[in-house]
Amino acid sequence: MVFNIQDSPNRNVKTDFEREVKKMEHVSIPMPDGATLKAHIWLPKDAETDPVPALLEYLPYRKNDFTAIRDSARHPYFAGHGYASIRVDIRGSGDSDGILLDEYLKQEQDDALAVIDWIIAQPWSTGKVGMFGKSWGGFNSLQVAERQHPALQAVITLCSTDDRYSDDVHYRGGNILASDMLWWSSTMFAYNARPQDPAVVGDTWRANWLKRVEETPPFVNAWLSHQRRDAYWKHGSINENYANVDIPVFAVGGWQDAYTDTIFRMLEHLPNAKGLIGPWAHEYPEVATPEPTIGFLQEAIRFFDHWLKGKDTGMYQEPKFQAWIQESEKPQVTYDERPGRWIGLDQWPDQSVHQLNFYPSNQDLTTHAPAKHEFLVASVQAHGFYAGTFCPFGQPGDLPADQRLENGKSVVFTSAPLDETTDFLGEPVFHATLKADQENAMLAVRIMDKAPTGESTLISWGMLNLNHYQSHEFPEALAIGEYYQIAVKCDSLGQQIPKGHQIEVALSPTYWTKAWPAPKPVTLTVQTGENTYLSMPKKQATARDADVRQFAVAETAPIMEREVLRKEERDYTITHEPISQTWTVTDYSDEGSRRLLTNGVEHGSINKNTYTIVENDPLSATAECAWELTVGRGDWQTKLMTYSKMTSDLNHFYLENKIDAYENDRHVTSKSWKETIPRDFN
CATH class of the missing domain: 3.40.50.1820 (Alpha/Beta hydrolase fold, catalytic domain)
Structure with a gap:
């Protein structure tokens, strides 16, 4: 962060x-x-x-x-x-x-x-x-x-x-957010244990600091219990x-x-x-x-x-609501700019937005419901590595790569080239009639803008724990072989897709590292017909669209002066070991170190997150998060080092958290937590 x-x-x-x-x-x-x-x-x-x-x-x-x-x-x-x-x-x-x-x-x-x-x-x-x-x-x-x-x-x-x-x-x-639940808990685990400033609170800072290290809990224990x-x-x-x-x-x-x-x-x-x-x-x-x-x-x-x-x-x-409609761009993991235009609406929902439905048929998306037939959607545990980070902060490499890297690991349907440039604003929803071969299963949906030259840009995605298809409060086991009618809500979008581009929708029962995998490999059977379709929110142009505020150039007060002690560094790698069939994502972010000239405080952070999975083995999924945080001034220097890990078996999740505290490079205290939490339809 x-x-x-x-x-x-x-x-x-x-x-x-x-x-x-x-x-x-x-x-x-x-x-x-x-x-x-x-x-x-x-x-x-x-x-x-x-x-x-x-x-x-x-x-x-x-x-x-x-x-x-x-x-x-x-x-x-x-x-x-x-x-x-x-x-x-x-x-x-x-x-x-x-x-x-x-x-x-x-x-x-x-x-x-x-x-x-x-x-x-x-x-x-x-x-x-x-x-x-x-x-x-x-x-x-x-x-x-x-x-x-x-x-x-x-x-x-x-x-x-x-x-x-x-x-x-x-x-x-x-679904449990594998990429972020443990990471955010590990972040706050380290953040919360930082000391008070002795220049502000006096000599009580050390006793308070040791108390924070001892008593600040890893939040993930509570989150995963619910x-x-x-x-x-x-x-x-x-x-x-x-x-x-x-x-x-x-x-x-x-x-x-x-x-x-x-x-x-x-x-x-x-x-x-x-x-x-x-x-x-x-x-x-x-x-x-x-x-x-x-x-x-x-x-x-x-x-x-x-x-x-x-x-x-x-x-x-x-207008009550002002939104930036993004122009189509080929996929990049970092954008410095997203061309587009502002539009205005006086309410939401708005009558200028209506649903445009696309129906899977063979490998196509059509605008008319096809005859009923079935297709299989099987687990590929490595699906999802090129999805980008769940919540981008604007760091280099945060965004999804070309989705052609993912499409071979899922079932993809592609529309005919659009015959007119079309704006979409709102929440896409994928509806499906499907059945599963396991009691616990999920469905991930990706929606892409496919350029005539083949590049595939992720514009929205969503996922649903199928045990929650009726209620997030009262999940229930799936009856194996029984058809269900489900709806997967995807992220809202404000996106223009040009004439000649195509819409792709991809389906998978896995999405690592976004979703913690179901305990067993899953194969879904999806039935085509009038109840299986992608609903896209098409925005018609209105006169009110152009009646928008032309924003002024950004202003701020003068930014606090600081001295850079260590430069920022970001590295994001995906590795595949073909012999062991192991896939690993390593997300490393050194957010640098700086000295604030107004109060002399020095602070820095380094974060490394590693996500590993073995093909055909959902129980191999492992998330590990490590932090190093420093805060100090002159001869007062503190450091916290934390390590968090999450694994699972058929029936339980296993959590490990450890924190070590250092004062002037001398180890002063540490504490470890271990927790076992039953799987609850996850």
């Missing part, structure tokens, strides 16, 4: 703000139970005589070091436009008290409500508060909104979800009762991000929601890749000015 901000010629650095800004560092915010949270606050110097609304970003990622660079670009910008911009380390992170025991606990929400109570009691506050955040901060902004604090009046949520089970790094379509959509996942999922989120929400994301489906659902179910989807990865739109970036901080100011200052910024005369 990279929190650095690269210098960009497509961004303006703004210094001439309407109000002069001051920064208050390491502010203590008391909690009702006696704990203290630490915050940085940027606000206009004259705010105590001319009070301002407050904007809260509430994260576990450490204000002093790991997010300090990105915070410097954003929070002073908001303060310069007349806001108190507040960056709080949640309980158990950074310099705040306590231990972080899991994601999105009720304690986290309760603390946020207490923070808001504290904010509105300050002399510089007007009593009006907004929240914003990307990923974790986007999640908890929605969750806190659901708690309905009267002072919280608007939220900007980026790259987040309304459903913690269906749209996060743990499960997708009821393989169904039970009360554990319903907590913090605002789709359980959308009506509780009764304040305006600006939902933002990108087509390369893993959370884009959420924006469509919130536009449909939240009456005061606005939506924006660009070509971006999991990042703020003013610094994201691929281009074009936009002046997103200006848009955030327009949104908050409307709701927190009562200004008519014109934002609500514009």
